[in-house]
Amino acid sequence: MKTRKSVVILLLSILAALRFFPTQAMAADRMDPGQEVSLTLSYLDEGIPLAGAEFDLHLIATVDDYGELTISETFRQFNVDIRGENDDAWKALASTLEGFVLRDKITPVDSGSTNEQGTLVFPRQGGRLAWGLYLVQGHRHIQGGYVYDAAPFVVMLPSWDREVNEWVYDVTVNPKYSSQPESDDRITRKVLKVWKDEGNEKSRPEEVIVQLLQDGAVYDTVALNAANNWRYTWENLDGNSRWTMVEKEMDDYTVTVTREGVTFVVTNTYTGDTPAAPPGKPAEPKLPQTGQLWWPVPFLLAVGILLVLIGLICRRGIENEER
Numbered sequence: 001m002k003t004r005k006s007v008v009i010l011l012l013s014i015l016a017a018l019r020f021f022p023t024q025a026m027a028a029d030r031m032d033p034g035q036e037v038s039l040t041l042s043y044l045d046e047g048i049p050l051a052g053a054e055f056d057l058h059l060i061a062t063v064d065d066y067g068e069l070t071i072s073e074t075f076r077q078f079n080v081d082i083r084g085e086n087d088d089a090w091k092a093l094a095s096t097l098e099g100f101v102l103r104d105k106i107t108p109v110d111s112g113s114t115n116e117q118g119t120l121v122f123p124r125q126g127g128r129l130a131w132g133l134y135l136v137q138g139h140r141h142i143q144g145g146y147v148y149d150a151a152p153f154v155v156m157l158p159s160w161d162r163e164v165n166e167w168v169y170d171v172t173v174n175p176k177y178s179s180q181p182e183s184d185d186r187i188t189r190k191v192l193k194v195w196k197d198e199g200n201e202k203s204r205p206e207e208v209i210v211q212l213l214q215d216g217a218v219y220d221t222v223a224l225n226a227a228n229n230w231r232y233t234w235e236n237l238d239g240n241s242r243w244t245m246v247e248k249e250m251d252d253y254t255v256t257v258t259r260e261g262v263t264f265v266v267t268n269t270y271t272g273d274t275p276a277a278p279p280g281k282p283a284e285p286k287l288p289q290t291g292q293l294w295w296p297v298p299f300l301l302a303v304g305i306l307l308v309l310i311g312l313i314c315r316r317g318i319e320n321e322e323r
Helices: 002-029 087-105 294-320
Strands: 038-042 056-064 069-071 111-115 119-122 132-138 141-143 148-152 152-159 157-162 167-168 170-173 177-181 186-196 207-214 219-227 231-237 242-248 253-260 263-270
Touching: 038 132, 038 152, 056 087, 056 219, 087 119, 087 152, 087 242, 087 253, 132 148, 141 263, 152 157, 152 170, 157 219, 167 242, 186 207, 186 219, 207 263, 219 231, 242 253, 242 263
Parallel strands: 038 170, 186 263
Antiparallel strands: 038 119, 056 069, 056 111, 056 132, 132 152, 141 148, 148 177, 157 167, 186 231, 207 219, 207 242, 253 263
16 A cells, blocks of 8 residues: 555656646747847858958748747748758758849848958847848859859758757858859859659649849740750850859749759759648748757656556556455
């Protein structure tokens, strides 16, 4: 009888702990609504500051206290998936959105140039940034006889630091870039269409329209279809210009644009079976691994094992009493 009472007391203690522990863990995981956010760019070439480089900041989606994203009206019109599953997906999203931003001349929420130390801090001029997912887009920069093209990227403000398991409100990023000597060489650019629609091939349009941008302006518009094997090549292009690619929007498919060497890979993924968000209500995808609660897995597993042991003890106690 004493054994059973002890087990009951232990079980009640565990249940009380379960009520308290998750609350504390969730409170620690929740963002602090009173905190402001900032983004610092440190733009260096092997320690040499790239001074005077221009960057634009675009708000893709706002975020609430729990990491839930709501796409901004500006970017809702584009058929993109902001729920990046890995770093490659985030890079593809940034590259794709950059094309839309350049083509449509979308106004950034903030912009500025790096100082003599190659540093740029957002917000500028005493402003304030909303919490959210941002696209950072760099302008072409020429310094010391070299041409620098910053790779666009997306960043979450605030960001979740997995190493220390806490939110970081003042984020610092070293933008990646490509560089080459100034030259008068002529170059080639290609485009290749890739379909991700297994089982739904009949839903493909007869053609898709892509646009090649030269320094942000439309240089050429081409139709890709089965007749040209969904690909096209441009030759004898200005090597000193920055070339990007964008696809005209179409229904039932999301789009990503990535670059592999001289080839732009335009990938369309079928989404026709995915329910659309109700009219006037923004979709609210979650940013994967942003503030995601992993603590319950080992904790609840341990509790489960403990409860099994308690059950065995109870059973043995009952059997002993019956004897």
